[in-house]
Amino acid sequence: MDRKDPLDKIRNIGIVAHIDAGKTTTTERVLFYTGRTYKIGEVDEGTATMDWMVQEQERGITITAAATTCHWKNCRINVIDTPGHVDFTVEVERSLKVLDGAVVVFDAVNGVEPQSETVWRQADRYNVPRIAFVNKMDRPGADFDETINQMYTRLSANASAVQLPVLEDGSLVGMIDLVEQKMIKYKDDLGKEFEILPIPQEMLPRSNKARLLLLDKLSTVSEHIMEDFVSGKPIGPQLLREAIRKMVLKNHFVPVFCGSSLKNRGIQPLLDGVYEYLPSPLDVPAVKGMNPDTGEYEELTVSDSAPFCALCFKIVTDPYVGKLHYLRIYSGKVTPGAYIYNASQRERERITKLIQMHANRQEVIDIAFCGDIAAAVGLKEVKTGDTLCEEKSPILLEAMHFPEPVISQAIEPKTKSDQDKLGLALHKMEEEDPSFRVAYNHETGQTIISGMGQLHLDVIIDRILREFNVEANVGQPQVAYRETLTKKITSTGKFIQQSGGRGQYGHVVVEMGPPDEPGKGIVFEDKIKGGAIPREFIPAVKKGIIDSAKSGVLGGYPVTDVIVTLVDGSFHEVDSSELAFQMAASLAFKDGLRKASPVLLEPIMDMEVTVPEEFMGTVVGDLNSRRAKIATMSQRKNLRIIKAFVPLSEIFNYATVLRSITQGRASYTMEPSFYQEVPLHIAGKIAVRATSSR
Ligand SMILES: Nc1nc2c(ncn2[C@@H]2O[C@H](COP(=O)(O)OP(=O)(O)OP(=O)(O)O)[C@@H](O)[C@H]2O)c(=O)[nH]1
Numbered sequence: 162m163d164r165k166d167p168l169d170k171i172r173n174i175g176i177v178a179h180i181d182a183g184k185t186t187t188t189e190r191v192l193f194y195t196g197r198t199y200k201i202g203e204v205d206e207g208t209a210t211m212d213w214m215v216q217e218q219e220r221g222i223t224i225t226a227a228a229t230t231c232h233w234k235n236c237r238i239n240v241i242d243t244p245g246h247v248d249f250t251v252e253v254e255r256s257l258k259v260l261d262g263a264v265v266v267f268d269a270v271n272g273v274e275p276q277s278e279t280v281w282r283q284a285d286r287y288n289v290p291r292i293a294f295v296n297k298m299d300r301p302g303a304d305f306d307e308t309i310n311q312m313y314t315r316l317s318a319n320a321s322a323v324q325l326p327v328l329e330d331g332s333l334v335g336m337i338d339l340v341e342q343k344m345i346k347y348k349d350d351l352g353k354e355f356e357i358l359p360i361p362q363e364m365l366p367r368s369n370k371a372r373l374l375l376l377d378k379l380s381t382v383s384e385h386i387m388e389d390f391v392s393g394k395p396i397g398p399q400l401l402r403e404a405i406r407k408m409v410l411k412n413h414f415v416p417v418f419c420g421s422s423l424k425n426r427g428i429q430p431l432l433d434g435v436y437e438y439l440p441s442p443l444d445v446p447a448v449k450g451m452n453p454d455t456g457e458y459e460e461l462t463v464s465d466s467a468p469f470c471a472l473c474f475k476i477v478t479d480p481y482v483g484k485l486h487y488l489r490i491y492s493g494k495v496t497p498g499a500y501i502y503n504a505s506q507r508e509r510e511r512i513t514k515l516i517q518m519h520a521n522r523q524e525v526i527d528i529a530f531c532g533d534i535a536a537a538v539g540l541k542e543v544k545t546g547d548t549l550c551e552e553k554s555p556i557l558l559e560a561m562h563f564p565e566p567v568i569s570q571a572i573e574p575k576t577k578s579d580q581d582k583l584g585l586a587l588h589k590m591e592e593e594d595p596s597f598r599v600a601y602n603h604e605t606g607q608t609i610i611s612g613m614g615q616l617h618l619d620v621i622i623d624r625i626l627r628e629f630n631v632e633a634n635v636g637q638p639q640v641a642y643r644e645t646l647t648k649k650i651t652s653t654g655k656f657i658q659q660s661g662g663r664g665q666y667g668h669v670v671v672e673m674g675p676p677d678e679p680g681k682g683i684v685f686e687d688k689i690k691g692g693a694i695p696r697e698f699i700p701a702v703k704k705g706i707i708d709s710a711k712s713g714v715l716g717g718y719p720v721t722d723v724i725v726t727l728v729d730g731s732f733h734e735v736d737s738s739e740l741a742f743q744m745a746a747s748l749a750f751k752d753g754l755r756k757a758s759p760v761l762l763e764p765i766m767d768m769e770v771t772v773p774e775e776f777m778g779t780v781v782g783d784l785n786s787r788r789a790k791i792a793t794m795s796q797r798k799n800l801r802i803i804k805a806f807v808p809l810s811e812i813f814n815y816a817t818v819l820r821s822i823t824q825g826r827a828s829y830t831m832e833p834s835f836y837q838e839v840p841l842h843i844a845g846k847i848a849v850r851a852t853s854s855r
């Protein structure tokens with residue numbers, strides 16, 4: 162079967178931005194103008210197609226990235242609308258990993274906001290070419306030029322306008338297209354009809370100036386433009402578009418569009434921009450993967466006839482069809498009924514059904530091609546980040562990075578019958594969301610859930626209660642501390658019981674120490690020589706260590722960043738068992754931790770507070786009393802911006818504090834940045850509190 166949409170006419174794009182910039186509102190218009198929906202969905206009315214979860218509709222925010230597909234001028238655009246709230250950053254991360262291009266939305270009044278910076282950095286990390294859309298041009302105080310200016314200063318983006326807003330009596334009626342040198346003027350409220358007119362006389366000086374700026378940037382890449390520019394010849398739109406496309410694909414330039422999604426202005430030209438300037442799967446650098454058999458890196462071929470290779474970037478539990486595995490197909494094609502090879506888990510599995518997702522609506526398809534984003538049904542063991550391929554051409558794509566949770570909360574089923582349901586629900590949530598973790602504390606019998614923030618856990622708890630019908634009590638949210646060690650030591654663990662009958666015999670010697678750089682988790686290395694411990698017991702030793710690292714020796718917090726090397730041990734012909742070695746390893750690890758000067762780690766938040774001048778002193782003073790390290794202070798219009806790193810434990814409920822010390826005139830955002838050692842005098846108190854509450 163041949164593909165309907167040629168590869169060069171496919172655009173896989175993400176819509177990314179700070180919370181509330183208008184990503185979903187924009188996506189809803191995209192669906193409407195491309196004929197996907199016949200009526201515009203509104204976030205404010207809870208009718209947005211893309212925000213389909215009840216929790217999204219009730220709260221008016223996007224929580225989970227939703228995918229859909231539409232056609233615009235012979236081009237197929239696969240869109241992922243992502244959430245802006247920092248608690249759901251993993252959704253942006255995994256979307257950018259599999260997308261070829263992005264539309265970054267800005268609020269024209271607020272300019273470049275903290276989360277705009279975060280998503281911009283994420284897109285940089287994955288080298289995703291992007292175009293910018295300055296939205297909300299209808300709002301009083303909207304400032305197109307200032308927003309572009311902030312793109313330079315705050316994002317170091319080589320951005321330039323390709324449009325200018327046209328306002329009449331304060332309302333946005335259209336835009337000047339600097340490439341075509343025409344004016345687009347809307348004729349109806351729904352924004353379906355517009356006319357193309359010459360640029361009005363009074364706007365010519367401004368538009369000429371903006372066009373010169375654009376040409377100046379482009380002349381650095383295009384010799385033609387440079388020559389024509391220097392010799393004063395007119396430069397045609399086609400030449401300009403080619404130059405823009407070339408620079409965007411190299412990630413050297415960001416064309417800036419403007420509009421108002423809510424007022425249905427500017428979406429069609431933006432869609433043209435997606436088609437004109439963002440890459441098709443053929444335009445992005447070849448994706449590389451490692452052949453697990455040879456250890457060599459290989460480049461994937463972007464072609465339907467190449468061997469199949471896809472990345473599973475998201476799993477969603479569907480009440481009717483079971484698990485949906487979202488795939489980005491990088492090469493080859495796949496049909497339902499196909500056996501695929503999961504190179505990450507080294508397992509064969511069968512895809513029973515293929516689905517094209519439209520937010521939560523499913524359209525069954527009978528083939529998915531190279532460059533597509535589709536969902537597979539029938540896969541059982543495939544996890545987020547796994548590579549699926551053909552068994553005879555195995556390949557492993559680069560794994561995804563997921564952030565560490567910073568907040569935890571105890572959750573307890575109300576009745577015995579809720580217990581099993583809770584376990585199942587938590588397991589499903591953990592499968593869907595790599596930034597959500599579940600741990601069981603054997604000492605207290607408590608189940609502890611951890612996530613990226615209060616909202617993240619609130620939403621998960623809400624889903625557990627409603628979707629899975631579980632009755633549960635939840636504790637107060639706590640900072641998710643961790644433990645690690647600071648010294649290299651050797652530790653011995655023995656689990657020996659030899660009185661009568663068959664005994665137990667496990668004996669291990671491990672070296673334990675910190676890694677060169679943090680973020681490694683628990684690393685186990687086996688350096689046993691001469692069969693001091695038989696091969697078959699090594700996995701049990703590893704399990705003993707991984708299990709006991711789940712709760713440390715200071716406050717029972719998870720242990721991280723320890724390299725454990727198994728160097729020696731002994732065994733007994735009859736009495737040794739997996740269990741005995743697991744126990745011995747666990748004892749060695751716990752004892753080793755105690756000896757290796759353990760310390761408590763706490764999450765440090767990267768915070769930005771926007772405050773009117775007169776409250777600046779009060780806010781800085783308060784932050785200083787919260788162990789904050791002020792990084793920078795700057796000014797934007799008449800507001801002061803304080804950037805600081807603050808321990809999460811000090812700013813629980815900061816919203817209330819900030820409101821009261823600034824009469825509600827300041828705002829802040831924060832996101833987890835890194836883990837840092839807790840100062841000794843504070844660590845003592847935390848550890849005591851933790852152990853006494855357990
Ligand atoms: N005035 C005005 N309001 C807008 C515009 N676009 C969106 N809004 C409003 O801004 C709010 C947020 O819009 P959303 O589309 O949900 O923003 P989002 O970026 O998807 O937000 P998250 O997904 O939660 O990060 C809603 O109340 C919209 O009605 C616009 O062009 N003008």
Ligand SMILES: [Mg+2]
Nearest residue numbers: 184185222223
């Ligand atoms: Mg949204």
